[in-house]
Amino acid sequence: MWRNFDDIADSWSSVLSIIDYHSAHQDQLVPVAGPGKWNDPDMLIIGNFGLSYHQAKAQMALWAILAAPLLMSNDLRALAPEFKEILTNKYVISVNQDPLGLMGKRIYNKQSIEIWTRPITPTTEVNYYSYAIVFFNRRDMGSAVEVNATTSDLCLNYTQGYDVLDLFHWWKSPVHLKPGGKLSVKVNPSSVVMLTAKISEK
Known part of the structure; x- marks a missing residue:
């Protein structure tokens, strides 16, 4: 693995600068990532x-x-429960550790x-993929923003549709999304909604 950008600092502005770097250079970074070779945006500062x-x-969500690489930088002895819950979310970690090893993009x-x-x-034999999706609200004031996207917007083109799960509300049942359908989520300021849309055989 290799670092691409500045050292992370314990601040939201530092996290945003790293996200911005990776989105600005995603056309160069995505092709070189994969099993055995990883772009490293630096440590998780969750819990500091x-x-x-x-x-x-x-x-x-965005590191996933x-x-x-998910490298924690915090004092585990003083980790608040809500941050521990984020760091141990097995559904988000599963996206990060997906065996395809493909880097995502904006x-x-x-x-x-x-x-x-x-x-x-899972994928299919004719090159349909499942997807992890993050809706990211960079606004730092006001209320939650409703974001709408169609299956076409998200390149969810599998004819049998997708089973969609909210990874930070994983206890809720997945929703089946048919071709031509629409996703509607409400995203809090400086926050995300993270979903998986997995190929369905229904």
Whole structure:
């Protein structure tokens, strides 16, 4: 693995600068990532002092989308339960550790709302992928923003549809999304909604 950018600091502005670097250079970074070779955006600072709960969720989700090495930088003796819950979320970790090893990228960026996607397993024999999806609200004031996206917007083209799970509310049942359908999520300021859309055989 190799570092691409500046050292991370214990601040939200530092996390944003790293995210911005990787999105600006994703056309160069995505092709070189894969099993045995990883772009490293530096450590997770979740559980330190610089990130709120929602900002910590955003770092965890986006590092998973980037297929980043998940190296924690905190004092485990003083880790608050809500940050431990983020760091041990097995569904987000599963995206990060997906065996395809493909790095995700930003596919939408408008009015401080971003959408990131990453191809994951399971796949089909005719090159349809499942996807991890992050809806990222960079705004730092106001209320939650409703973000709408169609299956076409997200390149979810498998004819049998997808089973969609909210990874930070994993106890809720997956929703079946048919071709031509629409996803609608509400994203808090400086936060994310992270989903998996897995190929369905229904």
